[in-house]
Amino acid sequence: MPPVLETRDLTIRFGGHVAVDSVSCAFHAGTLTAIVGPNGAGKTTYFNLMSGQLTATSGTTMLDGEDISTLGAAGRAQRGIGRAFQITNLFPNLTVAENVRLAVQARGKAAASLFSLWSRHRDWIDKADHYLEQVNLAGVRDTVAAALPHGDKRKLEVAIMMALEPRVFMFDEPTAGMSVDEVPVILDLIQKLKDEGTKTILLVEHKMDVVRSLADRIVVLHNGRLVADGEPAAVIASPVVQEAYLGQAPKAEAAHV
Amino acid sequence: MLNSLLSGDYPKSRVLSGVLVAILVGLAFAPFLFSGAAAINTAAKICIFIVLVASYDLLLGYTGIVSFAHTMFFGIGGYGVGLGLYAFGASWGVLAIGILIALMVAVVLAFLIGLLSLRVRAIFYAMITLAVASAFLILATQFSEYTGGEDGRSFSVPPVLRPGFRLFEAPVFGVTINGRILAYYLVFISAVVLFLLALRVVNSPFGRVLQAIRENDMRAEALGYRVVYYRTVANCLAAAMAVLAGAMSAIWLRYTGPDTTLSFAIMLDILLMVVIGGMGTMYGAVVGATLFIVAQNYLQKLMGTASAATEGIPLLPKLLHPDRWLLLLGVLFVLSVYFFPTGIVGRLRGEKR
Known part of the structure; x- marks a missing residue:
């Protein structure tokens, strides 16, 4: 099955800083992909590039095999890319x-x-x-x-x-800063969307227990680069992830409780 | 009935409702309630400015666009009617064509300004409108063989609207219904219709998107609304409404010139009226315009009396001299912005909550 959403060598530079560095990744219908990485890894920037808030320096974004790189945020929303923001944007x-x-x-x-x-x-x-x-x-x-x-x-x-x-749901840390008893409401909602089996769901999340319970696949970003991509168990176990992300995980989790 | 006339947007405050009804009754029966040319002049000016200020509120209060080119559109309406009637004679056909041409010119201009500059940051947009409006003012004063230059143009209106015209032989309630009174009612009814139309627009799905853009344009874009499109349409709508206000002004004054329609003093007045009345409320346009114009016309008289009464006290009579009325108005403005940042309407609604 062809991917719903795909990025090819997607890159954005802010001055000399490369926030997202040639990330190629494909997202399929009916799957939930968690995007993890330490703070400043470029997760939200990667989201902004896909949903059109930012324009890529180079590389392409495809929706249903069609190049949507030149479309703005409004055009992408009209084609079914939904976005929830990390910093509430109401x-x-x-x-x-x-x-x-x-x-x-x-x-x-x-x-x-x-x-x-x-x-x-x-x-x-x-x-x-x-x-x-x-x-x-x-x-x-x-x-x-x-x-x-x-x-x-x-x-x-x-x-x-x-x-x-939308057809593509992009959750950017949907439970950040929520009290413990509120979190399940959002997680149940995401689980229900996932159970429908037709939606493409992307989730940026710091809490590893949430990622473990929901994700079909984990993509790890580190310093703007895609460093790991695969089954949750395998990705969490891989040494490169241990070093890049999980070493800091307790700290990141503590910051979001 | 009332619900659909007001588009479900009630004043939402008892005091405000009272004030609005009082203004409506006052304007509706102005020729019968007040005697003298000055009073009916004031009433007509209030009607015209309600439309002009409401159209500006659509931009500033509802969409969050700061434009200084609003008097330009007001002027285009005034000149469209004025120059048409001046050149081709006083007939309704000429009047209609003049308004139509003015509308087309204004909408095209608003569209171009919008398309070119609504993508840029708000401050640059404000600067661009300022530049365009200045250029237009200079053009209007320099092409004097067409526009009458600084002096403007006086012209005749269709016979029905002239002072010599009598609708009935006998006076009604002691008032002779002449062409001037008919002209007043033309202005008044146009103002009511246009105001209700503006109220409808801001309470339509389109109007809600404008408010969303004012609140958070980036989020509106993320929902799939093309912000530039909405801002441009809002710009064109406001321009068209300002043109109609300009046409009303020309019909009423039987004169059009840079000082009555294009000057930056008027732009400033409009800004003050919107802010005093309350931005983003529509009803603020009614309250703001009425208060400001009544003050403009009667504050000087009041100050003359006060100045005479305080004769002999040092400094006070000088401060209260009628020529200082703008000073007093300025102080009132600063106080009102300080104490009622949401305007009179915002304040009245807030007190109820």
């Missing part, structure tokens, strides 16, 4: 429901309608509420996003991506 002065509804609207037919009433698009409202229920935020739907506690903001971030109903 519409702060709009309500929780409005945040999600904007995502639903983006996929709707009348997305740019000028004279219809926003509040009358019942199907958008219902769909947004559906996704809010999935992340347990239905109770705060009318709260302004900026006023949410950190954990709820993370959940809203995920709900916004779910509401886009």
Whole structure:
């Protein structure tokens, strides 16, 4: 089966610093790939290159075998690449429901309608509420996003991506900073998406227990380079990973509890 | 009925509703409530500026675009109507064609400015609009054989709107319904329709995307909204609305010139009205424009009285001299920005919460 999303020699330079260094990797439908690596390894930058927030210095990004390197973030979102951000990236002065509804609207037919009433698009409202229920935020739907506690903001971030109903889900540390009892909500959601068997899921995650339980495959980035790629057990056991990443893992985990 | 007229966007504050109803009634019956040419002039100016300020709020308050070219579009509307009527005679056909041409010119200009410069950072966009607006002002004053230069152009409006025209022989409620009053109602009804239209636009799916862009343009892009497209359309819409405000102004004044439509003093006034009224609220345009224009017209009189009353006290009469009204307005502006950063409407809504 051909890959859904693929990068070939993807590189980005910031001045003299090579943040992502010719990374070639393919992601297939129905699999969850965890992307791990120490802080500053280029994981989020790699995500930004694939979802179009950054433009690559060289190399290509392919979606369904088609070169999408020249498409911006909007074009990639319209083609089914969904992105949840590590640093919460919401519409702060709009309500929780409005945040999600904007995502639903983006996929709707009348997305740019000028004279219809926003509040009358019942199907958008219902769909947004559906996704809010999935992340347990239905109770705060009318709260302004900026006023949410950190954990709820993370959940809203995920709900916004779910509401886009993408084919490729890119989670960037979805549980970072969440309290212990909130984490399972997000993990169950990711597990459910995975169980559907058709979605392509990419997950940047520091917590190795989460990675072990969810990932079909682990890709390790270190200093912008892809240093390991394969079955979770094999990758975790490989010496290059032990040295590059797992040596620092306890520290990284401690930082995110 | 009311819900769909207001697009479901109620004032959401009792005091604000009261103020808005008072302004609406005051403007609707201005020719009957107030006597004298000065009062009806003020009322017409308020109507015109409500439209102009609402269109600017669409840009600044809803989309987060800082533009200094808004008076240029206001001027294009004024000149489109004015020069048309001046050159080809006072008929409704000429008026319609003048407005149409002005709309086309303005939308094309707004589209070009938007496309060329809405990709760049906000500050550069502001600078570019400033440059374009200055260039336009200079063109309008230099091509004096076409535009009348600094003096502008006086022209006749269609006969129905002239002072000599009588709708009825007998006065209604003691007021003779002449062409001026008809012209006033043309301006008033246009203002109401355009304002409600703007309210509809900001409460449409399109309007919500504009707000999303204002809040976080990078996130809006990540959802699949092409930010440049939305900003450009918003720019064109606001320009078109400003053109119509300019046309209303020309019809009412029967004059068009750089000082009444193009000057930067007006741009500044618009900014003040939006900020005082409350950005991103639409109703702020109504409150801001009304308050500002009433102050502009009556503060001087009030200050004259105060100055005379404080005769003999050192310094005070000089400070209160009518010529210092801008000083007082400036102080009021600073105070209002300091104490009501969300404007009057934001403040009134906030108190309710």
